[in-house]
Amino acid sequence: MGKLKKYKLKTHKATVKRFKVSAGGKLMRSKGGKTHFRRRRSQRSLNALSKLQPVDKRDLKRIRTLAPYLGLYKSNPRG
Numbered sequence: 001m002g003k004l005k006k007y008k009l010k011t012h013k014a015t016v017k018r019f020k021v022s023a024g025g026k027l028m029r030s031k032g033g034k035t036h037f038r039r040r041r042s043q044r045s046l047n048a049l050s051k052l053q054p055v056d057k058r059d060l061k062r063i064r065t066l067a068p069y070l071g072l073y074k075s076n077p078r079g
Contacts, residue, residue, distance in 0.1 A: 009068045011066070011068065015067040018030070019055065019063060020052065025071070026055075027054065027063060027071075028053065030050075030053075031048075031050075031053060034049050034050075
């Protein structure tokens with residue numbers, strides 16, 4: 001009798017595209033509202049939209065369920 005087979009978990013690809021893991025291990029997200037009605041916003045507020053924000057701790061469990069391998073593997077192993 002062999003070992004029990006462990007199954008791989010499927011990654012939710014949209015979640016992987018929306019979140020990144022920082023060098024310190026925090027889960028980071030980008031801000032919304034960057035595509036529509038940009039002309040009437042000040043340059044300062046537009047620059048603030050481009051910065052990443054840490055994910056709230058209440059959402060971590062859900063994101064980790066959708067993307068269990070997020071941050072474990074690098075997309076470019078040579079770089």
